[in-house]
Amino acid sequence: MIIDGMADRPLEELGGKTPLEVANTPNMDQMAKIGINGIMDPIKPGIRPGSDTSHLSILGYDPYQVYTGRGPFEAAGVGVEVRPGDIAFRCNFSTSDEDGIIIDRRAGRIREGTSLIAQKINGINLEPGVEVIFKESTGHRAVLVLRGEGLSDQVSDADPKHEGKVPKEIVALDDSEEAQKTARILNELVKTSYEVLKDHPVNLERMKNKENPANIILPRGAGAVPEVQPFHEKYGLKAACIAETGLILGIGKITGMDLIEAEGATGGIDTDLNSIGRCIMDTATRNYDFILINIDGADESGHDGILKEKVDFLTRVDSVIGQVMQLEDVIFILTADHSTPISIMDHTGDPVPLIIKGPALRVDDVEQFSERAAAKGGLCRIRGSDVMNIVMDLTNRATKFGA
Amino acid sequence: MIIDGMADRPLEELGGKTPLEVANTPNMDQMAKIGINGIMDPIKPGIRPGSDTSHLSILGYDPYQVYTGRGPFEAAGVGVEVRPGDIAFRCNFSTSDEDGIIIDRRAGRIREGTSLIAQKINGINLEPGVEVIFKESTGHRAVLVLRGEGLSDQVSDADPKHEGKVPKEIVALDDSEEAQKTARILNELVKTSYEVLKDHPVNLERMKNKENPANIILPRGAGAVPEVQPFHEKYGLKAACIAETGLILGIGKITGMDLIEAEGATGGIDTDLNSIGRCIMDTATRNYDFILINIDGADESGHDGILKEKVDFLTRVDSVIGQVMQLEDVIFILTADHSTPISIMDHTGDPVPLIIKGPALRVDDVEQFSERAAAKGGLCRIRGSDVMNIVMDLTNRATKFGA
Numbered sequence: 001m002i003i004d005g006m007a008d009r010p011l012e013e014l015g016g017k018t019p020l021e022v023a024n025t026p027n028m029d030q031m032a033k034i035g036i037n038g039i040m041d042p043i044k045p046g047i048r049p050g051s052d053t054s055h056l057s058i059l060g061y062d063p064y065q066v067y068t069g070r071g072p073f074e075a076a077g078v079g080v081e082v083r084p085g086d087i088a089f090r091c092n093f094s095t096s097d098e099d100g101i102i103i104d105r106r107a108g109r110i111r112e113g114t115s116l117i118a119q120k121i122n123g124i125n126l127e128p129g130v131e132v133i134f135k136e137s138t139g140h141r142a143v144l145v146l147r148g149e150g151l152s153d154q155v156s157d158a159d160p161k162h163e164g165k166v167p168k169e170i171v172a173l174d175d176s177e178e179a180q181k182t183a184r185i186l187n188e189l190v191k192t193s194y195e196v197l198k199d200h201p202v203n204l205e206r207m208k209n210k211e212n213p214a215n216i217i218l219p220r221g222a223g224a225v226p227e228v229q230p231f232h233e234k235y236g237l238k239a240a241c242i243a244e245t246g247l248i249l250g251i252g253k254i255t256g257m258d259l260i261e262a263e264g265a266t267g268g269i270d271t272d273l274n275s276i277g278r279c280i281m282d283t284a285t286r287n288y289d290f291i292l293i294n295i296d297g298a299d300e301s302g303h304d305g306i307l308k309e310k311v312d313f314l315t316r317v318d319s320v321i322g323q324v325m326q327l328e329d330v331i332f333i334l335t336a337d338h339s340t341p342i343s344i345m346d347h348t349g350d351p352v353p354l355i356i357k358g359p360a361l362r363v364d365d366v367e368q369f370s371e372r373a374a375a376k377g378g379l380c381r382i383r384g385s386d387v388m389n390i391v392m393d394l395t396n397r398a399t400k401f402g403a
Numbered sequence: 404m405i406i407d408g409m410a411d412r413p414l415e416e417l418g419g420k421t422p423l424e425v426a427n428t429p430n431m432d433q434m435a436k437i438g439i440n441g442i443m444d445p446i447k448p449g450i451r452p453g454s455d456t457s458h459l460s461i462l463g464y465d466p467y468q469v470y471t472g473r474g475p476f477e478a479a480g481v482g483v484e485v486r487p488g489d490i491a492f493r494c495n496f497s498t499s500d501e502d503g504i505i506i507d508r509r510a511g512r513i514r515e516g517t518s519l520i521a522q523k524i525n526g527i528n529l530e531p532g533v534e535v536i537f538k539e540s541t542g543h544r545a546v547l548v549l550r551g552e553g554l555s556d557q558v559s560d561a562d563p564k565h566e567g568k569v570p571k572e573i574v575a576l577d578d579s580e581e582a583q584k585t586a587r588i589l590n591e592l593v594k595t596s597y598e599v600l601k602d603h604p605v606n607l608e609r610m611k612n613k614e615n616p617a618n619i620i621l622p623r624g625a626g627a628v629p630e631v632q633p634f635h636e637k638y639g640l641k642a643a644c645i646a647e648t649g650l651i652l653g654i655g656k657i658t659g660m661d662l663i664e665a666e667g668a669t670g671g672i673d674t675d676l677n678s679i680g681r682c683i684m685d686t687a688t689r690n691y692d693f694i695l696i697n698i699d700g701a702d703e704s705g706h707d708g709i710l711k712e713k714v715d716f717l718t719r720v721d722s723v724i725g726q727v728m729q730l731e732d733v734i735f736i737l738t739a740d741h742s743t744p745i746s747i748m749d750h751t752g753d754p755v756p757l758i759i760k761g762p763a764l765r766v767d768d769v770e771q772f773s774e775r776a777a778a779k780g781g782l783c784r785i786r787g788s789d790v791m792n793i794v795m796d797l798t799n800r801a802t803k804f805g806a
Contacts, residue, residue, distance in 0.1 A: 046792025050805020
């Protein structure tokens, strides 16, 4: 169970304490008491992980080997059946004027009708042998997947990053023919998307309502879908992924887990924690050997730099821990994927606290769940890449290396 | 700030304490109190580091990749502008009799006149296309650099290690033509050096004074100058190196740092610590992002096995810590490059204590700076290769790996 971005740094306004040290978390503290504690570097000490690279590392996949960018995970997370070799992109629905100037990168933060718009792009034929897969995500976000021979993820972005500019021409980032070809197709797609979408009924309706139309597609963040050994093959564990965001659901999808979305889960601090708790307890009764759980709200409040929200959310998430503590005969691991300090408003490379609860563990004398208390625990300091090996050992699934 | 060889093992004569535990170091203890502590394996647990390999590792260079021998660093440290591919050697000025027997490996521990002698060797022409660069270091020490095509560092030493023997013939250590050629040039150099130096005015004067003449050059410790990415390129940090010994100055030089030598710095226990302190405080006011500091005396007393000297030196070096603690808005790291236990009189693979002091750190409850107190700190146990990643993270210069 990964509480996204939970860990933090001491804050003056908390008298030198961290949000987790201040939050009222009796269940987490109880778990620290009956478990074994330590700190973990999700990737390596000092390395600032993304949520994606951290989850990969914790699941035993080396992000330096398999991570090519967020595109493939975002695409998988919204339900595109990506395959190794596909080139995936994060896209924005944007607004172009008649002269080709981007006047709104987020198309008036469009919420409705993107599915209908996406259908006009999905399956578009730009080049023989290259399939265009396009799907809306939440709001103004979408994903694009190019599938076919001779493609490359070594291409630049179309998104000009600022309004008032034309889309950037996408260029090849290396000398390969594959990159040239991919760039050509993408430029064609950006141009074509405007032709196809400018008079789309959803957009005509938006313009009537004085809303910016979603009349152009701007791809960025190219990544080749990596060849990843499925989790159940790697470990022999039938696994489910309970997560709130497309990125983490995409990690679950690409590693071959069953995806489970709790009703009312928003990925924000307004998420329905009761529903997530019930979803976990329900999934635990089903036939899974392993459940990856990600709850995202603490990361959001960290990125926003809103201290009170983070402390409140940690206090509220504690109730979910109270529920899962009732599960018996499981190895339960509570940790974070990275620190998202209020003072930094982004991920940092500080280690995160970690508890393992289960039978026959070398329980230590840590009595509180926090960044500093955990550092005195019996696990000392481990890495994300150690976690699955420890799980396999503690569940007696590991085989002996040697005689 | 690296106190060379500071760490040690418990000693019976100290009632089972280490020199650092016994030394009166109120400033280091204060730093431990307000910082975060841990132990560090400069290379890996149990590996006995040299000062050079340890410094490389702490600076984020893998010594297994870039270290070929001390020669290149010694040469760079005395001001030779070495280039990648150069073959560098440590040399002794020695004394040969007329029959070619080495009667004094250190030429009467010559102190004066070596610069004049070196000028006769520097630039000597032994082989077309191979440049001979030769420069005196301190005392009987000198460095030799061969520059040109088709050279190799796979050659043996000329130094016979004991008086009363002729210089060893230098031989190729592999089958390459490059090693054969390099060995031939070196043997020629040893022979020629005697011809050129035996009647040198400095030597005639020495013989008149019944001092052994510096009439032959004995090279050893061949190493090819490695291709090293400059520190400022690797990290974007403008860096200075304040050090006392040629070896560490050479590390600074080869990694592209500005070299700063404090007046009165000797590299021994007699060094002028006040001057070093002033030099640090002065350098800190200049336009640097990073300063590497090495103070060498504790290592010397460790190698000599003189307990009282080591305890005294650590007590005195504490005043420098008192000065640097006044620096604000810096991340300050205090550590050692290795242990040089009094009982072993050489480097060992024991981990070294380390403090990080700076804003917004997860300060722990360690209240003393020592090998054992540090092991209870919030950093637990890290490696030398983690240090720069942690520095980049804590100074918000790190970029996120992933999304």
